[in-house]
Amino acid sequence: MEAKYSDPRKVFGAAVHEEASRNPNIVVLSADSGGSSGHGDFKNQYPDRYFEFGIMEQGVVGIASGLATTGLIPVFCAIAPFVTSRPFEMFRNDVGYMKQNVKIVGRNSGISYSDLGATHHSLEDFAITRMIPGVTVLAPQDPGEIKSSVRAMFEHCGPVYMRIGNDPIPELFPHSPFDIGRGRVIRNGEDVTLISTGTLTGSAIEASEILVGRGIRTLLVGMPTVNPIDRDLVVECAKRTGRVVTLEEHYVIGGLGTSVQEVLSEEFPVRVKKLGVPHAYATSGPYRELLSYYGLDAAGVAKSVEEFVGASG
Amino acid sequence: MADTKETVKELERIASRCRRSVIRMVRSSGAGHMGGAMSCMDIVAALYFHAMNVDPAYPNKPDRDRFVLSAGHKCMAQYAALAERGFFDFSELDTYGKLNTKLPGHPDMHKLPGVEANTGALGHGLSISVGMSLGLKRSHPGARVFAVMGDGELPEGSNWEAASAASHYGLDNLTVFVDDNGLQISGRTVDIMNMEPVGARFAAFGWATKDIDGNDMSEVVEALEKLPIERGRPTAVIAHTVKGKGLSFAEGKVSCHYWKPKEDELLQAERELDEAVKRGGAA
Numbered sequence: 001m002e003a004k005y006s007d008p009r010k011v012f013g014a015a016v017h018e019e020a021s022r023n024p025n026i027v028v029l030s031a032d033s034g035g036s037s038g039h040g041d042f043k044n045q046y047p048d049r050y051f052e053f054g055i056m057e058q059g060v061v062g063i064a065s066g067l068a069t070t071g072l073i074p075v076f077c078a079i080a081p082f083v084t085s086r087p088f089e090m091f092r093n094d095v096g097y098m099k100q101n102v103k104i105v106g107r108n109s110g111i112s113y114s115d116l117g118a119t120h121h122s123l124e125d126f127a128i129t130r131m132i133p134g135v136t137v138l139a140p141q142d143p144g145e146i147k148s149s150v151r152a153m154f155e156h157c158g159p160v161y162m163r164i165g166n167d168p169i170p171e172l173f174p175h176s177p178f179d180i181g182r183g184r185v186i187r188n189g190e191d192v193t194l195i196s197t198g199t200l201t202g203s204a205i206e207a208s209e210i211l212v213g214r215g216i217r218t219l220l221v222g223m224p225t226v227n228p229i230d231r232d233l234v235v236e237c238a239k240r241t242g243r244v245v246t247l248e249e250h251y252v253i254g255g256l257g258t259s260v261q262e263v264l265s266e267e268f269p270v271r272v273k274k275l276g277v278p279h280a281y282a283t284s285g286p287y288r289e290l291l292s293y294y295g296l297d298a299a300g301v302a303k304s305v306e307e308f309v310g311a312s313g
Numbered sequence: 314m315a316d317t318k319e320t321v322k323e324l325e326r327i328a329s330r331c332r333r334s335v336i337r338m339v340r341s342s343g344a345g346h347m348g349g350a351m352s353c354m355d356i357v358a359a360l361y362f363h364a365m366n367v368d369p370a371y372p373n374k375p376d377r378d379r380f381v382l383s384a385g386h387k388c389m390a391q392y393a394a395l396a397e398r399g400f401f402d403f404s405e406l407d408t409y410g411k412l413n414t415k416l417p418g419h420p421d422m423h424k425l426p427g428v429e430a431n432t433g434a435l436g437h438g439l440s441i442s443v444g445m446s447l448g449l450k451r452s453h454p455g456a457r458v459f460a461v462m463g464d465g466e467l468p469e470g471s472n473w474e475a476a477s478a479a480s481h482y483g484l485d486n487l488t489v490f491v492d493d494n495g496l497q498i499s500g501r502t503v504d505i506m507n508m509e510p511v512g513a514r515f516a517a518f519g520w521a522t523k524d525i526d527g528n529d530m531s532e533v534v535e536a537l538e539k540l541p542i543e544r545g546r547p548t549a550v551i552a553h554t555v556k557g558k559g560l561s562f563a564e565g566k567v568s569c570h571y572w573k574p575k576e577d578e579l580l581q582a583e584r585e586l587d588e589a590v591k592r593g594g595a596a
Binding site (some may be wrong): 018054058061067070089 | 375379422423429430431433434437438439441442443444445446447448449451452453470471474475477478481482
């Protein structure tokens with residue numbers, strides 16, 4: 001059966017709208033970004049809870065902090081680098097250090113703004129946001145998880161960074177409960193663990209199916225919370241398979257893979273292969289072709305995992 | 314008008330005591346951002362003792378007025394006023410600069426009651442204040458937000474993002490005092506990055522503005538009593554002040570920005586401010 005695909009931004013916007021109908025403290029901030037973030041219906045229904053600021057992301061993050069001190073719960077969604085790299089100090093000080101209940105959402109994350117080039121790619125957002133103490137970092141993996149993670153994000157009192165993509169994403173899971181800090185085992189296997197997050201878990205699932213045909217049984221884990229990482233699950237999987245591959249639409253340094261390595265080097269050292277984008281400004285082109293170029297489509301992931309299994313005996 | 318005169322005199326006495334507290338903190342740590350604390354002291358004292366609705370017994374009451382020290386390095390001024398207002402015991406002042414103090418070199422809202430924002434990195438306080446003002450307009454329309462900025466932080470671009478948003482949203486519950494002492498760590502602000510005319514810049518961003526002598530308590534009080542200057546607009550008070558105000562040897566000197574005094578200088582500062590306190594007038 002063909003999977004159902006949805007626009008992650010629309011799913012996100014609708015989920016915020018739904019939560020906002022139950023919680024009058026939720027307000028939406030826009031840096032000329034609300035419409036593209038799926039907030040059109042919210043804006044129409046709650047014009048007095050929708051604040052447009054124009055293109056001033058540093059200002060908006062600081063303003064979000066000030067709003068939160070009065071009991072409101074601001075959500076600010078825009079293109080991922082512009083809500084993380086650009087206003088990093090406001091995120092760090094005004095939101096993180098001040099421990100404010102602000103939800104910052106980077107859309108068009110990773111290389112999903114593919115042809116627009118490196119200014120619009122976001123390949124370091126996991127790294128820099130997880131460095132801010134107390135910031136929860138989420139990367140839901142399918143439409144159902146976007147919805148449930150939005151609810152979890154509002155139920156959690158504190159700063160959250162969530163990242164979503166741009167391209168339509170398939171429904172992967174029939175049920176998508178969301179516990180912040182918990183990963184989920186998608187497929188059981190004994191030969192190698194593959195831990196994936198966010199936009200690439202679809203590729204990971206396909207890759208694990210390809211690998212079955214090559215005699216490799218993959219223990220596949222979806223890890224939609226990048227920080228705090230599910231330490232217990234990471235260690236348990238490493239113990240079961242003795243080797244781990246990580247997969248993320250992010251630089252191979254600083255993100256999920258590094259976080260997994262940090263856990264394993266302390267608790268159960270095994271070989272870890274990190275799949276992602278090499279640490280250089282990414283090239284541009286159509287999204288699917290870019291994923292393939294960096295070996296992040298199903299075929300590329302399967303190939304890398306197979307090589308790693310072969311090389312690590 | 315006799316009442317106003319007496320109010321001004323009383324506020325001057327309070328400001329002198331606060332300046333003395335600043336020196337007490339410098340003695341505790343051996344150094345501190347004294348110059349800017351002294352230049353904005355009259356404004357901060359007037360805010361806490363004449364303008365703001367705050368309650369030391371209930372520091373987080375939702376309808377309180379907010380004070381945001383955008384130039385967080387001037388925190389000794391705020392700490393002195395908070396102690397004077399009864400937010401914490403004066404003995405805390407003797408922990409300034411010490412391990413695990415509640416009074417770090419830039420304020421921390423989670424350590425000290427009465428602090429509303431974790432400032433220190435410059436160019437942040439105005440955005441936070443705009444968010445507070447916008448939120449309070451909805452929840453507590455009577456509550457006001459007062460921010461103190463340094464003139465040296467005006468080149469930070471984020472200030473002008475916030476300034477645009479404040480006027481766009483008509484935040485007349487927001488008042489900014491620019492502590493315009495004309496000096497920053499490397500010299501005269503006009504030489505380092507000329508942001509003059511400061512008032513006209515805020516006015517061009519849609520603010521109502523007023524220039525005052527920020528070390529003349531009667532002018533500070535008068536400005537506070539006529540807020541907002543214009544309904545529907547945020548207010549910027551450009552307060553012309555003197556760095557190191559109150560200390561004969563420090564006034565107008567860049568060297569007092571971050572002051573690491575020798576013992577004889579510290580003794581002189583204590584003597585001068587003890588005399589001002591005893592005299593019962595302005596420092």
